[in-house]
Amino acid sequence: MEAIGAQARRGIAIFGAHGQLGRVLTRVLAPLGPVHALGRADCDVGDEKAVRATVRRLMPGVIVNASAYTAVDKAESERDVAHRINAEAPGFLADAAAATDAWLVHYSTDYVFDGRKGGPYEERDPTAPLNVYGDTKRLGEEAVLARPIVAFVLRTSWLYDREGRNFFSTVKRLAAAGPLRIVADQYGTPTSAAALAEATGAILRHPEAARKGGLYHAACAGETSWYGFAHAIVGALGLPVEVAPITTAEYPTPARRPAYSVLDGGLLKERLGIALPSWERALADVLRGEA
Numbered sequence: 001m002e003a004i005g006a007q008a009r010r011g012i013a014i015f016g017a018h019g020q021l022g023r024v025l026t027r028v029l030a031p032l033g034p035v036h037a038l039g040r041a042d043c044d045v046g047d048e049k050a051v052r053a054t055v056r057r058l059m060p061g062v063i064v065n066a067s068a069y070t071a072v073d074k075a076e077s078e079r080d081v082a083h084r085i086n087a088e089a090p091g092f093l094a095d096a097a098a099a100t101d102a103w104l105v106h107y108s109t110d111y112v113f114d115g116r117k118g119g120p121y122e123e124r125d126p127t128a129p130l131n132v133y134g135d136t137k138r139l140g141e142e143a144v145l146a147r148p149i150v151a152f153v154l155r156t157s158w159l160y161d162r163e164g165r166n167f168f169s170t171v172k173r174l175a176a177a178g179p180l181r182i183v184a185d186q187y188g189t190p191t192s193a194a195a196l197a198e199a200t201g202a203i204l205r206h207p208e209a210a211r212k213g214g215l216y217h218a219a220c221a222g223e224t225s226w227y228g229f230a231h232a233i234v235g236a237l238g239l240p241v242e243v244a245p246i247t248t249a250e251y252p253t254p255a256r257r258p259a260y261s262v263l264d265g266g267l268l269k270e271r272l273g274i275a276l277p278s279w280e281r282a283l284a285d286v287l288r289g290e291a
């Protein structure tokens with residue numbers, strides 16, 4: 001058996017390192033081994049040759065794919081580029097991992113589900129994405145899981161951080177301009193980039209990680225609506241702004257979204273003993289500046 005953490009000590013190559021999750025991973029994974037933080041300028045993940053050459057040059061023990069095409073609405077009209085980055089690039093990274101005996105950590109989304117289950121989704125539940133983004137992410141999962149490598153595909157939901165383009169920073173910005181009208185009939189779980197990065201680190205440090213690869217749900221615990229999340233943000237920040245609930249029908253978007261996409265984190269807890277905090281606790285940590 002390999003020494004605990006030996007794989008990460010060979011080096012951790014983070015692709016998409018300048019995105020909201022990539023930035024936090026770069027900080028949180030640093031104690032595990034030398035981190036190579038790669039932005040789009042260092043390696044375009046849609047370029048198979050560049051991916052292969054970058055991995056061969058760095059020879060990391062772990063490849064972390066934090067890159068993605070995440071513009072959910074724009075993807076409806078940019079299927080080709082979304083497909084390249086979300087469906088094909090994960091396969092390029094997985095091939096590079098196979099060629100160099102590296103592990104791969106890849107992230108996916110709650111939007112692989114259609115939201116009709118009526119309860120938290122488990123890994124074995126059938127996928128049925130409602131939009132192009134979710135469909136391309138589903139194909140990316142399959143591409144990684146089909147390769148004979150140690151891979152962790154972590155589905156997460158409603159990701160945010162203090163900075164970057166996300167719901168948290170949008171609410172903060174718009175709250176300064178006047179009352180907010182927020183969709184109250186879509187339910188899911190806000191997940192801080194810090195909570196997900198910490199869980200990623202815990203996976204890589206797990207003594208039996210080499211035998212525990214696979215597909216896992218890795219989102220914060222609990223559930224709320226976008227309205228509930230907005231309410232919690234302005235309340236915690238003490239912003240004197242009114243938040244009014246609206247329906248999805250009142251806020252039409254190019255991409256359809258699931259009405260309920262809570263992810264059940266039971267498998268990650270059962271197989272690896274890892275549980276993310278409640279979304280309220282993770283939000284409090286972000287607001288206190290601890291995450």
Ligand SMILES: NC(=O)c1ccc[n+]([C@@H]2O[C@H](COP(=O)([O-])OP(=O)(O)OC[C@H]3O[C@@H](n4cnc5c(N)ncnc54)[C@H](OP(=O)(O)O)[C@@H]3O)[C@@H](O)[C@H]2O)c1
Binds near residue numbers: 015156
């Ligand atoms: N955001 C969410 O609510 C959410 C929810 C569920 C799951 N996820 C998943 O979580 C993961 C991290 O998402 P995130 O929110 O951190 O995304 P993000 O902030 O949009 O970051 C994605 C990063 O990927 C980079 N990228 C895009 N195309 C690239 C290319 N061809 N080559 C190299 N880099 C490229 C982007 O660079 P540029 O800035 O230069 O484009 C950006 O830095 C993704 O797998 C996403 O699907 C996100």
